[in-house]
Amino acid sequence: MTIALKQDEFRPAADVIAGRFPADVRPSVNQPTLDCYLAAARGIVPTLAEHAAQTRAQRRPADESVAAIVGAGLSGIMRPKMFGGPGLELSDMVAVGSVLAEGCASTAWVYVVWEVHCWLVGMLPEQGQREFYADDVNLCCGAANTAKAHARAVDGGYMVSGRWGFGSGSTHANWTCVFAAIEGQEANGRPLVRMMIVPRPQFHVEDTWRVEGLSGTGSHDIVIAEEVFVPEHRTVTRADVAGGTAPGGRLHGTAAYRMPLPPGAHLATDSSSIGLARAVIALFRDVIMKRTYVTGKAQVDMPASLIRLATAEIEVRAAELLLQDTMRELEAHLRTGAELTLEQRAKARMVAGYVPDMCKQVITSLVAACGASAMLEGSKLASALLDVTMMSLHQSTEYDRGPENYGRVLVGLEPSNIAI
Known part of the structure; x- marks a missing residue:
């Protein structure tokens, strides 16, 4: 049986502006640069982490976390410049989303979803855009x-x-x-x-x-x-949205509004897995620094644990760089005025599945070395394992959809899946 949520359970953006949430919601980002937004995101990671358990329990982002996002000036960073936005690219928003995921994976996932749709609105006819962007904050x-x-x-x-x-x-x-x-x-x-x-x-x-x-x-x-x-x-x-040819997108000068929906949205959803994996690496480092086996030997002295830690650092960084490089390559190509090639789109779909799959492997490896206590009720490690598994199951990031397509295109065959 489904239940319609009561009206007072909704937390619309207008209530954030009205000060309904217990946080200062005045934008703190004064310069529209990526570094500024990344710094703002890092500043609210502790707030998101503090309310992560509450977010899981109530099955929606905590009001305090949403207020922190709005208050840090991070809501609407994909708003076009002509409507008061910073004019950033999708790759910039993805970098911000991955930082937020270090605090709470669910909240970061939602943030990216809101910003992806803020981006998509920029492809509507101008009047539709004006009506949507008329408010200071829209989620x-x-x-x-x-x-x-x-x-x-x-x-x-x-x-x-x-x-x-x-x-x-x-x-x-x-x-x-x-x-x-x-x-x-x-x-x-x-x-x-x-x-x-x-x-x-x-x-x-x-x-x-x-x-x-x-x-x-x-x-x-x-x-x-x-x-x-x-x-x-x-x-x-x-x-038009899937092809990057939406008439409304021509109003804006960034590559984002020539980016086709499939590669743009598929790659954007990867950001949460990167940040979550970084958070688990930090948790694992703390565990091995403190944990002692029944034999009296410290886990930090175990070569296998150190190898897992070092390997995780390299693999997550490699996944992050692959995601960044893929997105920026597409954006640079679009800025030339050319359309994406079939090979570029097929590669993007494979990367969209590869990145969360790699992060899932990293998190699984680290959790496996933390003992049975990693599975205790309320464990952050157990929650992370469940979260990254769900990320890898999303239709945009399911790994099996990508490699065959990309391989077929690389040898000159037609792709088996047209949704790229």
Whole structure:
């Protein structure tokens, strides 16, 4: 049975601005540089860590953590410059998200989801962008599945209803971004699907997110039970978003708005696994410095533990550099005015699965060397293992989808999966 969340359980962004949360929410980032945002992110990692257990228990980000993100000026860093944003690239936002994950993986995951949708709104027609970006802070959740969605064209827009699963960040969001096939419309022999944004209260959230890993993301179902009207200017075709050819994106000068949805979103979700792995390395270092075996020998004197630690440091750094290099290569290519090649897109999809898989291997290795106490109730190590496992199962990062595709493209064959 699903349960509709009560209105007072929602934590919309407007309440953050109004000072409802116990935190100073005045933006502290005054210069729109990546270093400035990274410093701000590092500054709130302790707050996110302090409320991580609360986030897991209540199955949504803690209000204090959301307030810290907004207060540090990190919300909306993917807002286009023409609407008051810093004009950063997706790779910059990913770097910020990985820092936040050192404090709380679920909160960082939600942060990246909000910023990915803030980026996607920049591909709408200009009027739709102006309506969304009119508020100082907007948190937008979303879901791309269309199986239970319905939309029909009417004068000036579309009537939309449906249910969309896995709406990470939904409990604080005041907008949602969903996809729906338009009844009776086709493109290239396939149903025409449009991306559209819908404000609260035209949608509601049903309490369906009961999982072990990433339990604090509030990834409930997004529901529009009765048809609502979505004006044309709040929509764009999925083909344009997936191809990096959305007309609204031409308003902005950064590579982000020429980045196709699949590689951009797939790679962005990797950031949380990097930060989580770094946090586990720090935990493991503390464990071996303090732990003594029943024989009286300190774990820090065990060569095997030191080898695991050193290997983990190198492997996570390699995964981080691979992610950064892949994203920046795509962005540099797009800045030339060229479209991404099939090989670049196939490589990006493989990297999107490789990075969290590598982080999962690292975390599994370190947890395995911490003894049975690593699995005690409330253990941060156990939570990290569950979280990274969930990350690696996401459809954007599932490892098995990538290597065959990339290998086929490398030898001149057509990809077996077109969603790249």
